[in-house]
Amino acid sequence: AQKVTQAQTEISVVEKEDVTLDCVYETRDTTYYLFWYKQPPSGELVFLIRRNSFDEQNEISGRYSWNFQKSTSSFNFTITASQVVDSAVYFCALNVPSSNTGKLIFGQGTTLQVKP
């Protein structure tokens, strides 16, 4: 079975704090892709990152960083020095090419509230 779990339903932090959003995935396939999306209050889905299963290098993009660990099946997302504009729902997603559906399997989402 393929599954994505985001155990943190809601997180609240004060501006400038660092925050990590957890993502645990399940698949028996060795080839897969992991994604993070941001959904601000306006509702659209904003693509943040796509990572393939063969690339375990951590990635940093400005205040955002991602830690991919195959040993623990996790793909965690850290926001450094959070800002109010980071308040949103964040989704982790999994794609398994062998399913031949092209679909993304989404986690439940984590709502992040950054307070001023």
Place this chain on the structure above:
Amino acid sequence: DADVTQTPRNRITKTGKRIMLECSQTKGHDRMYWYRQDPGLGLRLIYYSFDVKDINKGEISDGYSVSRQAQAKFSLSLESAIPNQTALYFCATSGPGNSGYGYTFGSGTRLTVV
């Protein structure tokens, strides 16, 4: 113009009514999808299509139907809407292959069934 356009953006309809949500894309991709988002459940796949003649059910297709009128157009219909179909609906398109490359979502349609 947006790469993936969904209409309407918001809709309130009554139980038992037929409603169609429309989606068009300018990415030139063959693959198109309809997802439904519910609080606490993430997004779930309703239907997907790899080309005009290839339409497939996703994990929650009951109560829904789709039509792929052209490469660029993929509409979702609720034949007889019910309140538990109240949700945020997303259309998406992706590039060639099964790896989720080039996934692009529309802005969503917020549907309320009363």
